[in-house]
Amino acid sequence: MIPSTGQNPALRFAPSPNGPLHLGHALSALLNADMATALGGRLLLRMEDIDVTRCTPEFEQAIYEDLAWLGLDWERPVRRQSEHFDDYRAALDALIARGLAYPAFMTRGEVKARVANAEGDGKPWPRDPDGAALYPQDERSLSDSERQRRIDAGSRHAWRLDMGRAIEACGEPLSWTERGDGETGEIAADPAAWGDVVLWRSDAPSSYHLSVTVDDARQGITHVVRGLDLFHATSVHRLLQELLGLPAPVYRHHRLILGADGRKLSKSEGDAGLSVLRRQGLTSADVRRLVGL
The missing domain is CATH 3.40.50.620 (HUPs)
Incomplete structure (x- = not known):
């Protein structure tokens, strides 16, 4: 458990909308959400879309759909790096x-x-x-x-x-x-x-x-939860x-979800894509089990 910093706890999930989310993203998003709930804090969402050539509105919309399927909710508005x-x-x-x-x-x-x-x-x-x-x-x-x-x-x-x-x-x-x-x-x-x-x-x-x-x-992020x-x-x-x-947040760097080759999952690995798993009939509970939560 991440201790409180004394401030109103705030966590964030910050994907790049340049491809579909996979199980590694699911683990990070779920950990952020679970810890925000445990701390009585806020869950924010940020689109890290500095690369405006590869990041698209279609991928951004797909992220919202995947996160909603996982049962997550987040504060609005979403912060987009391209606007700042x-x-x-x-x-x-x-x-x-x-x-x-x-x-x-x-x-x-x-x-x-x-x-x-x-x-x-x-x-x-x-x-x-x-x-x-x-x-x-x-x-x-x-x-x-x-x-x-x-x-x-x-x-x-x-x-x-x-x-x-x-x-x-x-x-x-x-x-x-x-x-x-x-x-x-x-x-x-x-x-x-x-x-x-x-x-x-x-x-x-x-x-x-x-x-x-x-x-x-x-x-106002007080706790950064992201991959090792x-x-x-x-x-x-x-x-x-x-x-x-x-200010300096408290950090938690979590384990990575690895592919069949032993490397960190990438967005090119379609079989681990959340939209693929959803179409196969899996539920958010299934995803939690797959990522070890």
Whole structure:
């Protein structure tokens, strides 16, 4: 059980409407709903639809139908990230003003080539907890005039957090309260393991790290319940919370539902889709049994 924070408890289920929900989503949604009920709190719904090319109204409507079939109810209105880009931009601008974010001009191909060259010479390249290569730090030292020259010239760029400066700005070690299915207690945050994370993408507004941090604060979320695959990312979110003066929720990272290949379910696995199970005649009680609740 997740303890109360002393605030009016609020939990959220935050899917991306870019495909059908599956059993992994069902577990997360049901845990959020069950804990909101146990705490006498609120259940909110958020559509993480920053990727406006892949997210569609049809998928969003399907999510509502799946959640209603599971017997869930949630507060209205639903928060859609695509309606709040100004909130994320304001947060980014606050970090830029403090010298904690910088424009990053290297393409994915350039980064990949840099990593391959280094590793080809036998030099290990640092990687984040998900196994992705960290972004090179070259552009941290570019002058403001050079950065502006490139931007004025139309160079495509993202905005990245200067992790070194950001950690220094916090001034003290960070941690979060964890009540999940893995480690529990007060967990030491290690944002440096992620390097200079993207805050604002070159091909889409904002990023997951920035938007989820801002959204949780805007919605008054006191308890974040989500999959263990996001456990380590909490270090970045705690750092952004401190830098932006936002409250820190209590976290519960729950076990994952795995597919036949032993990997986390994806939206491409149709046999685990909730709409498929519904058409097969299963009930919400059946789904609870399938996800081990």
